[in-house]
Amino acid sequence: MQPQGAIFVALPHLGPILVSLLTRHRMIRCYASYLVWKDLGGGFGRPLALPLGLYAVQLAVSWAVLIFFFAAHAHGLALLHMLLLYGLVVSTALIWHPINKLAAVLLLPYLAWLTVTASIAYHLWRDSLCPNHHQPLPMGEKRD
Template sequence: MRPQGAIFVALPHLGPILIWLLAPHRLSGWCNGSKKLTWCPPHRVLLLVWTVIYSIIGYASYLVWKDLGRGFGWPLALPLGLYAVQLVISWTVLTLFFVARTPGLALLHLLLLYGLVVSMALIWHPINKLAALLLLPFLAWLTVFTSIAYHLWRDSLCPEHPPQPSGEKSD
């Protein structure tokens, strides 16, 4: 891999590094609450998975850039433009989820992110099949993370003690 490849692999990590620098104290305990999900991994595992995913998609973007001529001309506008938008939305999701602790807003952004990644895979496939296939772990991870966000959002809407069912009148 050329030095440019290292830049492409490192670029997606800028957002999470800034988030960690700006709010390291708020990252732990993000999934702890009165209704903690039993299957919810610790925040460190989530951050590790995001790190691996960002490295993979960074490498995939490098493959697309390389196959389209290694420049920054018009042919790269759509494939890497979608990638750039996806990165910003992904970083926004992390901010909403870990820093602002708003799983509902994170969920909306995750749904948008899912559509962007599917679009990227469809556009990248004719350019570089491996790059498109490398997006599949990201889609799988987004499915898991969206499920976590949904459950945390749903549980945040419910009161601490669920309402007691009203008794039916007997005839």
């Protein structure tokens, strides 16, 4: 690889690296589970089972989405799992809200991101079912 190639590989990573450096001392969304854990007394007792168990299931489903979407290219399965994940995140936010309002609010950007990625997954899945349906037609022709 030429040095210019390394620049193109590194360039997409600069934004996230800079953001993490600039917000090092601020709370981020992944901090939310810690807030819930702390507010419920720490440890791993019964009060934590539902709020953090639901969060653990959410993480597992999000990892499955990545596998279905990027490794298996199974856009339909990825979309189904994203819809399940959306419900899990909403449920987690609702359960976390009485425990720690900030933790619940920190899940909102994730819900926005899921909305966008689910839309993309839907379009990829739909286009994979009818690949010729969305291609432009020559001037003057109509679809049946």
